[in-house]
Amino acid sequence: MSEFVTTDYYDTDNDGGTDVQLIDTDGDYVADEERYDTDGDGVTDVVYLDHDGDGYTDEIRVDLNGDGVSDYTEYQGPFPTA
Numbered sequence: 001m002s003e004f005v006t007t008d009y010y011d012t013d014n015d016g017g018t019d020v021q022l023i024d025t026d027g028d029y030v031a032d033e034e035r036y037d038t039d040g041d042g043v044t045d046v047v048y049l050d051h052d053g054d055g056y057t058d059e060i061r062v063d064l065n066g067d068g069v070s071d072y073t074e075y076q077g078p079f080p081t082a
Contacts, residue, residue, distance in 0.1 A: 016057050022031035036045045 024030065025032055037043065038045055063069065064071055067074075
């Protein structure tokens with residue numbers, strides 16, 4: 001996650017436009033757009049997808065052959081449709 005940075009509608013990068021405002025409604029310095037809670041229960045979705053608490057969703061790191069490369073990264077064929 002990126003850090004929450006407040007801006008004051010100035011053009012800090014001199015690109016001709018005002019800087020994007022990141023909204024932080026709970027004041028924890030993490031932008032609201034960086035956390036998702038699709039069921040609205042107050043628990044971010046990553047908690048449900050990260051059972052070992054290492055900050056990565058577990059399904060991305062499945063490595064059935066044990067070679068240290070995730071199956072998702074290794075897969076070279078088309079994804080099944082049915």
